[in-house]
Amino acid sequence: MKFGLAHTGNTLIVRIAGELDHHYTDEIRYRIDSEIMKPYVHNVVFDFNKLTFMDSSGIGMIVGRYKKVKAVGGSIYIMCSNKTVKKILEISGVFQFAKICDDINDAV
């Protein structure tokens, strides 16, 4: 798993590559939340274009971050190219609140 954070305007970009499972979600959650706490951060973009694996632990992590940004009127965007990961995102219903986008310019 590889993890990186970047900012553009009021949007936090979270890039996760490789395999995301329960072993990594605690640390990732903590690092994202310390950014979301900053007053100028409203939206979060999850860039999963280089993600090769995710399970329900990732869903819990996304839903938890949604609850935080919703409280400040922000939105969640997801970029995802892996077929199996997309299937999990669809089953979980995260697209009811998260917007899917093809590249970062659609979100920011």
Next chain:
Amino acid sequence: MRRINEFSMDFLAKSNNEGFARSVVGVFASQLDPTVDEIADIKTAVSEAVTNCVVHAYSGKKYQNGENKIHIHCVLFDCGIEITIEDYGRGIENVELARQAMYTTSPDTERSGLGFTIMESFTDKMDVVSRPDEGTKITMLKLIKNLQ
């Protein structure tokens, strides 16, 4: 169904082993020449079952006996793979309820109650046998398209 090959392994219920366990089963299943998508489905289902053992089975002092083991047994058939994942932990009181989508006993740790739903939709058959205080055994069958 003709048996072609099988293997078993035991390992500790630690989160470091989640990736290890799903990779091992994925590599073993590749003997049946599945598609990339079928391997991904198998790895995802295994990850859900193993994560449940790590997160739920041994939670609470009563269930921690220093061993906290997970047992995996895989059988390759001429039509697909059968994967059994077993723990010796707290067990599930109401399996029917636990299998329902969005049902979780750990919402405080951001679990979403989708593990069983994902196992079910990524395999062709899933059985759950569980006894309170004794443990839980999940059996999943994944059919491989090129063998049908």
